Amino acid sequence: MSTANQEEFINRIKLALGKPFSEPRQKADLFSREMSAESRAILERIKNRTADDRKKLLETLIEAAGPIHLTVRTCVDINAVTEAITEVVRNKDPEWGDQKRVVAWQHPLIESLNLPEALSEQGVPVFFSNVNAPEGETLRQRIIDSYIGITTADFCMADTATLVMRTRPGQARSVSLVPAIHIAVVELNRIIADLKELYALLKWDPLESKEGVTNCMTFISGPSKTADIEATMVHGAHGPREVHIFVIISGS
Amino acid sequence: MTKITTENYKAEARKAIQNQVLQRALADLQNRFGRGTAECYRRLPEGPGLRLKAHEVRMQTVENLDVVLETLAANIRKNGGQVFFAEDGQAAVNYCLEVAQRHKVSRVVKGKSMVSEEIGLNDALIDSGIDVSETDLGEYIIQLAGETPSHIIAPAIHKTRHDVGSLFADQLDIPYETDPPRLTWIARKALREKFLAADMGTSGCNMACAETGHITTVSNEGNIRMSTTLPRVHIAIMGMERVAARLEDHDMLLRLLCRGAAAQNMATYVSYIGGPRCARQADGPQEFHLVVLDNGRSRILADEQFREMLCCIRCAACLNVCPVYAKIGGHSYGYAYSGPVGAVVTPLLVGINRARDLCLGETLCGACQDICPVNINLPRMLLALRTKLAEGDTAWGVTPADRKEKLLFQAWSWMIRHRGLYDVAVKLAAAGQKLLAPKDGMIRRLPPPIHGWTKARDIKPLAAQSFISRWKKGIR
Secondary structure, eight states: OOHHHHHHHHHHHHHHHTOOSSSOOOOTTTSOOSOOHHHHHHHHHHHTOOHHHHHHHHHHHHHHHGGGTOEEEEESSHHHHHHHHHHHHHHOOOSSSSOOOEEEOOOHHHHTTOHHHHHHTTTOOEEEOOSOOOTTOOHHHHHHHOSEEEEOOSEEETTTTEEEEEOBTTBOGGGGTSSSEEEEEEEGGGEESOHHHHHHHHHHOHHHHHHTTOSEEEEEOSSOEEOTTTTOOEEOSSSOSEEEEEEEOTTO | OOOOOGGGHHHHHHHHHHOHHHHHHHHHHIIIIIHHHHHHHHHSTTOTTHHHHHHHHHHHHHTTHHHHHHHHHHHHHHTTOEEEEESSHHHHHHHHHHHHHHTTOOEEEEOOOHHHHHHTHHHHHHHTTOEEEEOSHHHHHHHHHTOOOSSSSOTTTTOOHHHHHHHHHHHHOOOOOOOHHHHHHHHHHHHHHHHHHOSEEEEOOSOEETTTTBEEEEESSSHHHHHHHSSSEEEEEEETTOEESSTTHHHHHHHHHHHHHHSOSSOSEEEEEOSSOOTTOOSSOSEEEEEEEOTTHHHHHHOTTTGGGGGOOOOOTTTTTOTTHHHHTTGGGOSSOOHHHHHHHHHHHHOTTTTHHHHHHSOOOSHHHHHOTTOOOHHHHHHHHHHHHHHOBTTTTBOOSOHHHHHHHHHHHHHHTSHHHHHHHHHHHHHHGGGGOOBTTBBOOOOTTSGGGGSSSOBOOOOSSOHHHHHHTTOO
16 A cells, blocks of 8 residues: 555654654664563463462463353363263254254364264264365355354463464364354463463464464453443353353373 | 534533433443442552553553554554555545445444544445444444444443333334343344345454554454454554554553453453464455554644543543543533543544533543553643633644633732732622522522623632631631
8 A cells, every 4th residue: 555655644753753754763672672581480480380380270260260151161181071062062052043063173182072973973063164165165154054163272361261362274263253152172281370471472482472473363251241231241242152161181 | 524513512411411311321330330440450460550550651652653653564564464544534434435445345344443433434434335334232222323422332321221122123123122131132133144244344453562463452242353254354443542562561451451441350352463364264354454543643642741642542441430421421522532531632633622611521530540541641631721721722723712711810810919909809799799698508699700600509608707807806
């Protein structure tokens, strides 16, 4: 687009700030180029977290989840998660129409749940949100037709009971948004304390910072809600009406 | 362009005060959110002092806005997004219309954004034949009723469940219903169809991040996620100051924003959006546009007295504690921004003379600054605006508002510097006030030219003897 426009705009700001147009500006003090001692300490803390520390974070997560109508369940292993999901599918009815369909992220953890097999007993089809939908059927329509969306999360912040999810191929953003029920399966070691830890990881952790924030990162803290009619709290305004987090506590 | 009705402040305020339903709703709102927010600050691990630190960080960004915005734009373009810098509302609206036409857009879903209220985007899109749906429940109600929002965060606060029930019955052709969960579900159903059919979504931006190249949107309903995920084009509009330099700045700013806006530790949804969908991603918009809006902000930036106003993150906490907003509601302020923030920012954006009643109407009690998540000194700026109205100001094109008032105060100031004259005046007034027939120990009406004082309140009569004369007589 017109960068001339931008130059004029920025020059107006420079003029307003009383700063010369041509002088190159010092960016160093605005944008951190090096890891601060604080960030280093945060990363150290995350790295050295013991099993006990993680359990404590889990307790914090469960405590924070209550008031925002988010359910957190602990599962001893993958099989327990599959069972728990099977139970949800059995007990919950679709919001729109009467065909039960489930859509899930294409992700090793989610694929290891063997959901298509587990749910075939109830005759409930499971779709994966990869881009290669079969001929004549769009993935978008499949997600719209599903009443449960299953994802994992990059992190789960205990402090506020917040799922942190980055978009990638196979991991569509609408899976956690359009179906009426969202289930997130996370391993215990994905639980972090708070925003400070998240931002330190995204910025300075060698592995996480490589991917960075991506083109769409979403925080989800509980089911959709509104209080726009006489300040009465109602869950399920536009997004999911229920959110469940299943935490796998074994092997972490 | 959006309608500006700041001139009707007094008339609208009078109407609002007489509206019992509104009075109750406003009192409820302040009870819940005003107190809740203060309590949330107290529970912060860093304590309420975090607000002062946040002010520093916001100010540093504002004072380096040129570099910060250039960095933001460069990073968003790197991710495949498009950035347009709009000098004023018209330029921003034109850009949005161009994008809509290029993509043959016929349906738009809109996430709540005060800045699009500021520039009147809705009307412009509708005028060009596009179907525009508000998607925030409160704003949807307001749109169906053909009104404007009366609160930044709770736009339909002035509507009862009965109002909403009859509105939905009328407009959506459904049976009358007053249960908020049922009403919400009806809107959920109606709007789901809108989301799925929309070609373009628009949103605001709560706080961009320059170094990573993202905007953020914050909502509880999920409507903004819907509007920015499902349609093929997404346009975000941000006031040029709504940006942080560093990712870690978002730690305190997000926490404070959620606490200030709704006494929450965290909103249900926060999204970082940095560009269109990438190759092999299944959803998200194919095009992402960011419109950065000046519309009078650089003028605020240039005046060091008011620069601080650009720290504002539009959380509306100040509305929830303001004793004036509590009585007159949001519509009286006559523009997108109401309450204390509106009383300062609206005069600066639309003209100080034009919006003079807004800054004159506030009480200067300071509650707004105490609750502000970034500790903006709103009372100081209200006073600065009043000074401009009293003295006139060429830079802001302000003509002195009331010469009579100024003359009166000049006379008063001269008189109190002349002891003898002052004593005589007080004696005369003490004698003269008998003619004003005080009732129940109060004078109801003062004579011209000071009759304005008793238009809306009574005044206590002068004591029979002044303190100084009693002192001289030795009465302790």
